[in-house]
Amino acid sequence: MTEAAFLAVDWGTTNLRAWVLDRGGGILAGRDFPLGVSRIGAGEAQRCFDETVRPALKAEGLPAVLCGMVGSNLGWVEVPYVDCPADLNALGRRLLRIEGESPPVLIVPGLRARRPDGEPDVMRGEEVQVLGWIAEATERRRGRRLVCHPGTHAKWVRVEDGRIEHFVTAMTGELFDLLRKHSVLPVRDGPDDDEAFDDGVRAAGDGEALAARLFTARSRVVGAGMPAARVRSYLSGLLIGAEVAATPALAGADPGEPVALIGDLRLCGLYRRALQARGVETSVHDGDDAVLTGLKALFEAERVT
Amino acid sequence: MTEAAFLAVDWGTTNLRAWVLDRGGGILAGRDFPLGVSRIGAGEAQRCFDETVRPALKAEGLPAVLCGMVGSNLGWVEVPYVDCPADLNALGRRLLRIEGESPPVLIVPGLRARRPDGEPDVMRGEEVQVLGWIAEATERRRGRRLVCHPGTHAKWVRVEDGRIEHFVTAMTGELFDLLRKHSVLPVRDGPDDDEAFDDGVRAAGDGEALAARLFTARSRVVGAGMPAARVRSYLSGLLIGAEVAATPALAGADPGEPVALIGDLRLCGLYRRALQARGVETSVHDGDDAVLTGLKALFEAERVT
Numbered sequence: 043m044t045e046a047a048f049l050a051v052d053w054g055t056t057n058l059r060a061w062v063l064d065r066g067g068g069i070l071a072g073r074d075f076p077l078g079v080s081r082i083g084a085g086e087a088q089r090c091f092d093e094t095v096r097p098a099l100k101a102e103g104l105p106a107v108l109c110g111m112v113g114s115n116l117g118w119v120e121v122p123y124v125d126c127p128a129d130l131n132a133l134g135r136r137l138l139r140i141e142g143e144s145p146p147v148l149i150v151p152g153l154r155a156r157r158p159d160g161e162p163d164v165m166r167g168e169e170v171q172v173l174g175w176i177a178e179a180t181e182r183r184r185g186r187r188l189v190c191h192p193g194t195h196a197k198w199v200r201v202e203d204g205r206i207e208h209f210v211t212a213m214t215g216e217l218f219d220l221l222r223k224h225s226v227l228p229v230r231d232g233p234d235d236d237e238a239f240d241d242g243v244r245a246a247g248d249g250e251a252l253a254a255r256l257f258t259a260r261s262r263v264v265g266a267g268m269p270a271a272r273v274r275s276y277l278s279g280l281l282i283g284a285e286v287a288a289t290p291a292l293a294g295a296d297p298g299e300p301v302a303l304i305g306d307l308r309l310c311g312l313y314r315r316a317l318q319a320r321g322v323e324t325s326v327h328d329g330d331d332a333v334l335t336g337l338k339a340l341f342e343a344e345r346v347t
Numbered sequence: 348m349t350e351a352a353f354l355a356v357d358w359g360t361t362n363l364r365a366w367v368l369d370r371g372g373g374i375l376a377g378r379d380f381p382l383g384v385s386r387i388g389a390g391e392a393q394r395c396f397d398e399t400v401r402p403a404l405k406a407e408g409l410p411a412v413l414c415g416m417v418g419s420n421l422g423w424v425e426v427p428y429v430d431c432p433a434d435l436n437a438l439g440r441r442l443l444r445i446e447g448e449s450p451p452v453l454i455v456p457g458l459r460a461r462r463p464d465g466e467p468d469v470m471r472g473e474e475v476q477v478l479g480w481i482a483e484a485t486e487r488r489r490g491r492r493l494v495c496h497p498g499t500h501a502k503w504v505r506v507e508d509g510r511i512e513h514f515v516t517a518m519t520g521e522l523f524d525l526l527r528k529h530s531v532l533p534v535r536d537g538p539d540d541d542e543a544f545d546d547g548v549r550a551a552g553d554g555e556a557l558a559a560r561l562f563t564a565r566s567r568v569v570g571a572g573m574p575a576a577r578v579r580s581y582l583s584g585l586l587i588g589a590e591v592a593a594t595p596a597l598a599g600a601d602p603g604e605p606v607a608l609i610g611d612l613r614l615c616g617l618y619r620r621a622l623q624a625r626g627v628e629t630s631v632h633d634g635d636d637a638v639l640t641g642l643k644a645l646f647e648a649e650r651v652t
Contacts (some may be wrong), residue, residue, distance in 0.1 A: 211566065
């Protein structure tokens with residue numbers, strides 16, 4: 043039997059995902075927990091980890107590497123951001139080892155950058171996916187790439203020669219949730235509707251005047267007879283369409299520059315659809331693979347024993 | 348003593364405002380009630396009106412003219428929209444008289460229009476303010492004007508020769524409330540901060556990539572030390588700045604075209620500030636005066652007796 047080497051954890055705002063890996067990076071066990079930092083009480087992270095996560099995976103004796111919002115002021119211990127440009131080595135040098143934990147628990151710092159327009163930006167967790175994706179293939183360590191990680195807070199990341207140079211966060215997923223749950227827009231649950239999504243992408247124009255374009259998700263229903271069942275996909279297309287139209291430029295992208303999408307495959311598929319409608323070439327990459335490659339590289343760099 | 352002639356009511360989503368007017372339009376009494384259609388139960392409008400609003404203003408014996416969301420599917424009776432272009436006469440011809448109510452109760456229809464970009468749009472209530480404002484001065488009945496009514500759903504209205512030609516709704520106020528109450532942005536209550544508002548207006552750019560610009564209300568705090576106390580005004584400036592940068596063009600405005608602001612005077616002041624930062628000339632007009640002028644004109648046109 044292959045021996046378990048360490049526990050890899052992506053601990054975000056909403057969920058916690060944990061995997062037991064062997065030395066070669068093979069997955070021996072994996073599990074999701076609804077224990078994101080926004081769902082547990084302040085000061086509860088250690089207890090959650092030791093009393094729930096470790097026992098559920100029979101991982102009491104393993105060193106652990108944790109990334110994501112667990113390193114924020116809402117998490118276990120606040121780990122200072124590493125400034126861009128940064129690669130895996132830069133993160134590895136700044137892992138925070140939690141005092142008193144044995145076996146060792148290491149938290150990956152987040153990244154801070156200045157956008158091309160001068161605004162600050164921050165991330166916690168996505169950097170491990172992006173740098174893990176780079177580590178997956180030698181050719182990704184050279185040249186200039188534009189990476190998008192869709193999600194609650196989508197990240198548009200400029201990669202150069204294997205380093206993250208800077209990035210821009212678009213809170214598109216969060217806006218979608220706010221509008222779906224709390225607004226006057228008549229959003230109902232239902233199956234994905236590709237045609238309504240494409241209508242939304244078109245209605246997004248060039249990504250300007252979003253507050254005015256969003257209202258069409260109501261006015262098309264009450265003023266022009268669009269069925270309310272189509273609103274959810276229409277709204278999704280409108281928000282993603284507005285994001286892909288205007289955010290790459292903020293991140294310093296060349297017009298029409300190809301985009302590597304990394305993350306949840308369903309969400310990557312929606313972004314691919316919206317980018318293709320603008321004639322932009324995309325490639326799609328599984329975020330789980332990427333985060334595990336990144337955490338494994340950080341574990342090895344640290345030589346946790 | 349001047350004799351009361353009728354009860355004028357602006358019944359919106361959140362609040363209900365009612366005034367007793369004499370034949371000349373003078374205000375004999377006025378009162379606000381927290382009884383907007385979103386706050387009362389379905390089918391409760393009639394009871395609210397007869398048992399709360401009329402007695403509070405000693406207006407049991409007066410005919411009444413009501414405008415706003417009271418004429419929507421959330422209100423008392425759904426009154427079909429009047430299609431643009433439309434003036435006060437067009438609204439007056441389509442007042443809905445509620446059956447069985449004595450003295451008479453009349454509900455003003457809302458407006459429906461097609462935007463220059465082909466999208467449908469709708470309003471209920473603001474049309475009476477805009478058309479009332481036009482009725483206040485003879486010169487407003489000629490020529491082409493751009494009117495903005497800021498609010499939960501801001502309206503950008505193209506007026507030509509005293510008619511509303513078309514309009515665009517921007518759900519800026521609603522976005523502000525959603526982000527303030529439910530988002531990760533660290534918004535705290537506090538006094539208005541002009542400097543933070545102006546920073547937000549600048550950070551809005553030309554109104555594109557809003558979801559990315561909004562995140563700076565967080566990244567400036569966690570990544571660059573902006574005090575959280577400044578976030579509320581910064582966010583307000585960002586949202587209003589994005590609206591005034593890009594929405595007028597959607598409404599068919601000429602670049603830099605002057606804007607007549609009608610509505611709540613504090614909110615009009617914020618829009619004036621954001622428009623001035625873009626070099627746009629504005630005039631500010633009290634929405635209460637305008638709605639009363641409009642309702643009085645509708646009452647007279649109907650000759651309710």
